[in-house]
Every structure is written in C-alpha cells, then in structure tokens.
Amino acid sequence: MPQHRELSVNGITMHVAEQGRGPLVLLLHGFPESWYSWRHQFGPLAEAGYRVVAPDQRGYGGTDRPEDVDAYTILHLVGDVVGLIAALGEREAVVVGHDWGAPVAWHTALMRPDLVRGVVGLSVPAVPRASRPPLRLLREQFGDDFYQLYFQRPGVADAELGRDPRATFRRVLGRAPDGGTAPDSPATGFLDRFAEPRVLPPWLTEADVDAFVDQYRRNGFTGGLNWYRNIDRNWELTAPWDGAVITPPGMFIDGDQDVVRGFMPADALPRLVPNLRSVHHLAGCGHWTQQERPREVNGALLEFLSGL
Template structure:
C-alpha cells in the first residue's frame, strides 16, 4: 500500500509517496504532473523487492513552492534528490525520471555518481551541454515561438493554465499523447493566443487516463502553476551553472526509454543524439528503447512495457 508523508530537505518540505522495502528507487515526475504519474509502477516494483519513493518535486503538489525563481535551478533540484536519499536513511539509490524529472535524474548521476546505483530517463535523453544557452538557441530557431520561450514570459503561461486548470490539463495531456491524431510537430506557440488555445479538447479521455486521474492532477495544481513553470525559467541559468561539466558524460549504469510519438525526442538535434547514445554513454545497458505508438506520457501510456523495462534494468544492475 502506498503511504504518504512529508520530509524536510534543503530548507523545503517535500511530499512523498512510498511503498515497499529493499534497495531505494526514486521516481521523479515531470511537467505538468505529480507523484501519481508513477501510480502503475509502485506495486510491481515494491513486489519485486524495492523501496519505491516518488516525491512531488519542489514547486509541485503538496511540496513547498519557493517564491524565488532562482530556487529552481538544476543544482537545487539535484540537491533535493541527494537530500531525499539521505533523509530516507539510505546511502545510494536508483534514480528514474520522466520529462523534467529525467534531466534531474541524469544530472544527479552526472554530479553525484557515488550516490547513484543506476539511472533511467524517460522521454528526455541524457544531458549533453550545447554550445549556447538553450533559450537563445530556440529563439533563433523558431523566432521566439518555441514553448520554452513562451514559458519564460513572466506570468503569461501561469495565467493561461490557471484560467481553467482542468480543461487546460485535459487538452495538454491529450495533445502530447500518442492518441492525438496527426504528425508529431514542434511545440510552437502563437504568443497572442497562447498555447492551450490551439490544442484540441477531446470529447473523451484516452483509456489510460481516467476522469479520476484528471481530477487528481487538477487538484495537485490548486496552488497554481508558477512553481512548475519556474523550472523552465532556469534553462539558461542551468547552462551557465553546468559549465564545469561541459563534455562530461553519465557513467552510471543507464537506461533510456522514449515514445515513438513523443514530441521531445523530435526536438532539433535530438533524433541524431539518440542515434549516437550507445557510443556516447559508457553505462548504457541496452540501446534506447522506443515504444511504438507511444506519446509523451510513457509510464502512463505504456505502464506494462515501462515497468518491465525498469525491472529488467534494475535486476541487471543488481547482478553486476
């Protein structure tokens, strides 16, 4: 049974869900999600002999939402994972992340490999620091219309999501899923209309995302969206802060999983990076796993396949 509690980490209170006993597995959600994005993985991983913990990361759900934008840098987020491992009384952990949780997981392995028994990323591939700040690069490539740039307009996306959170989240989840029709496109935003206005509002939700799931997700954003959006407002600052690790690679045992119809692996330069990963990542346990027909929400859209891949990876790490 999943249990809930609060822990103090690095000056913030984090809400976490946990189940099971054994080696620690930390599951990190993305945007716009919560610990519940891992609801299908808790039982199987716990039954397989692991202690499974999924926090609401800072700025999300019942965890603290610091007011300072700079409190959401990648160093703060990695610090939360390191502090969480310690607060749980553990010395090491397996770290798994989806969407924004993936860069946090990858950077935890990059910056603190002594703590990471294995790292898995879903949707977002391992970090390879570019030659220029990411917001500037996307601004040049798409004339300021890439969603990262839109999210960096103070208060704008915050207000758009907050106007009708339930409808906005329903449209967003559907639009980024493998169920949405049409080709996968770059996530560009009309700066006058906003992002959600252009998204189709589905008549029915996909089978894997119920009305109860939508209710729970909506409730998790009752405190607003600013904390979650502040993660994006640190993209260029993260580029500056990680300069000492330019050229460094993740050496921990690693797994990368992504959906065939996920918009993130289609970002400029990402398909080429995915092809090169086996040669770039010394700890990659298998070639990147592509899930046919799957969209962005990997562990929710394809729970059985993702759980099986994670269990195979964890057992492989334990056997070595």
C-alpha cells in the same frame, strides 16, 4: 497502496509517496505532473522487492514552492534528490525521471555518481551541453513562439494554465499537440496547440484528471514553469561538467510518437552514458510514457533493476 508523508529536504518541506522495502528507487515526475504520474509503477516495483519513492518535486503539489525564480536551478533540483536520499536514511538509489524529471536524474548521476546505482530517463535523453545559451538556439531553430520561450514570460503561462486546471490537464494529457512544436503565437497561448478531447485516451480517466487538478490546488503551475525559466542559468551553472560522462549504468525509454524527439534527439546517449544498458522505443506511444504504457515500462525497469 503508497503511503504519504512530508520530509525536510534541502531547506524545503517535500511531500513523498512511498511503497515497499528494499533497494531505493526514486521516481521523478515532469511537467505538468506530480507523484501521481507514477501510480502504475508503485505496485509492480514494490512487489518485486524495491522501496519505491516518488516525490512531488520542488514547486509541485504538496511540496514547498519557493518564490524566487532562481531557487529552481538544476543545482537546487539535484540537491533535492541528494537531500531526499539522505532524508530517507539511504546511501544510494536508482534514479528514474520522466520529462523534466529525466534531466534531474541524468544530472544527479553526472554530479553525484557515488549516490546513484543506476539512472533511467523517460522521454528526455541525456544531451551534450550546448555550445551557446539554449534559449538562443531554440529561438533560432523554432522561432520566438516555441513553447519554452513562451514559458519565460512571468505570469503569462501561469495564468493561462491556471485559469481552468481541469481543461488544462484534459488538453495537455489527453491529446497530442496539433500543428508542430510551438503555439501559433504567444498571444494565442500554449493550450491552443491542444485540441479539446471529446473522449480521453484509454490510459487516462476522468478520475486521473481529478487527481491532478486536486494536487495543483496548492501551488498552481508557477513552480513548474520556474524550472523552464532557469534553462539558460542551468547552462551557465553546468559549465564545470562540460564534456564529462555519466558513469552509472543507464537506460532510456521513449515513445515513437513523442514530440520531444523533434528537438531533443537521443543520438549522443551512447557517448554520454558509456554504461548504457538498453534503449527502448515504444511503438505508438506518445509523451506520457509510464502512464501510456505501464506494462512495457515496468518490464523494462524491472529488467534493468535486476541487472544492477
């Protein structure tokens, strides 16, 4: 079972779960998740001889939630990974990220390849830097009601998701979205895209939902939403890396039913990650990759790790 502790990292106090000894593997969760989304990875990776560490990232769970929206840029998030590696007494790590954790993993490998033995993205591929501010492009492609645009409004999605956290997690984790990639309108909200599940899918239990709800009691959803509120700011800050490639060995895993495929294609991965070792598309798998299909994900991770 993973052990829990707090570390001083990049000016914040970070909660981490860790298990095993050996080369460091960092597991970075997405939204709305926590370290717990990697619950199926700790045992197999630790038993194979790795030190597995999954933090609650900035603004989530047991980790500090800075008040300033500007404290959630990609530079802060990469800085957290760099600081975490040092706080753990290590010099390098394999960095694995799912959903929002994937861009953090890709950018850590891009900006600090000296610290990254290998990089793995789940669901979200590395993508080229956009030609224009991303929110403008998303609005042109999907309209004003695209969920990432809805998330820009301070306090609105925060209140909606926090009104009944248990219902939020049952809907978002337990059912695929209905009707495309955006809410019908900002007035109807984000959760209206997700039908209330009568029965949870086999990979998700009521106890799992309880665990997520409990971990969101401290910080709520605002910290995670602030990551979305820096999308355009991140585009500005990453200009110095425009055209640069990710040099560490890489791997990508997604599900063929993942809605992210509709707006973040993986076509550019071989160009952006020239040392891309493998790509895995999991048939019948949705967005919550490592939770839905732990056996296949763990097998792919162990094969990738053994080749480094």
